[in-house]
Amino acid sequence: MMIVVSGMISVGKSSVSKAVGEALGLEVFYESVDDNPILPLFYTSTPEEQERNRYPFLLQLHFLYTRFNAIKQAIACGQAILDRSLYEDYYFAKINHKLGRISDLELQIYEGILASMMEEIKGMPKKAPDLNIYLKASFDTVMKRLHMRGREFEQDESLVEYYRLLWAGYDDWVNEEYKASDVLIIDMDKLDVVHNQDDHDWLIQNVKGKLETLELKTA
Template identity: 60%
Template sequence: MIVVSGMIGIGKTSVAQILGDGLDSKVYYEHVSENPILPLFYKADQQEINEKRYPFLLQLYFLRTRFQSIKQAYKDDDAILDRSIYEDWYFTKINRDLGNINDMEFSVYEGLLEEMMKEIDGLPYKKAPDLNVYLRGSFETVMDRIFKRGRDFEQDEELVEYYRKLWEGYDDWLENYYSASDTLIVDMDKTDVVHNPQDAEALVEQVKDLLQAKNKI
């Protein structure tokens, strides 16, 4: 099992699809289009956030759907996760740091996550990813790809500082909080798997080599 991680808009879904095709693996995509809370979260002003608690509700929604996906993926011989439960804690922490999630909500979230991870550890099949493919890019690359993706609710200029806050701490999350598997870091400033077939092929081969070294394929 492979998890694909990285900043909003950096290209996780495209990379997951390419790896799924190249490794003949099922891809579990992030729940976005059917997520009823995500547009509300992006469009809410601070008063609505304080009243409706959209950030907390959003992270609970992602926690539930991520837990569902990771249990299904662990049953497959081969699977790719477009983001995973391991990364959601970081988004919750950032929203806590920004004051969008309060300390009590953060404590409730961490308690739920801890119990879910205990459940995962007790599963009778694979218990951790074989590889994390981490997509790293400059803030300029992130913003350019968010703009080109064109989701209306992501385009508000007032979201720029939120994106910057997430981006600034992502490497720290990887280096100090993620320990579930080995990590392959992909420089997305120099890699375009969508428009350059050679980049896509090279990434698939690199992942294959790493998995073969681990005797996973």
């Protein structure tokens, strides 16, 4: 079984991944954040520094590389949950291209590498996730949780419009672009799976129910 958890920055992917992983006995592969040398530079550099050092492009390559390694490890262990996926990485790359932070040539290079990785995945025993748990929330909830998380490099007010642009396109990405698996949408405006046991139990119950439905469909 392979599950991916998707959603906006700070919406609660790691917490949901941990809760579902523990409940279902799945190993969790978290997004490379705390050990990512480029992420703080991406958030804190000036536009001129980003242009000179190509931090947005380097960041997307770093995520692509670490995510692909996580996928291979997850497939090897057979039962896993991934905090984000390659499919979602491409969404971030396109947003940064739209903003002019990634050039046309860089996006072509990124797409070529991604296509090669997807071809390799097609030859693996598990070619796609069984389920995508999409965490949906209002922009106010996203920003509140981002501030509560307290990563200093994420807090600058100049980043708010970047966050808003990412947030605004997420539903379209899920509904129109993501085709790899069934999707379970979870409204994070109403849930606190860390501090509220009822919310935690509701989440697990719904994930199990969705997986049981998928098993019946493929039986």
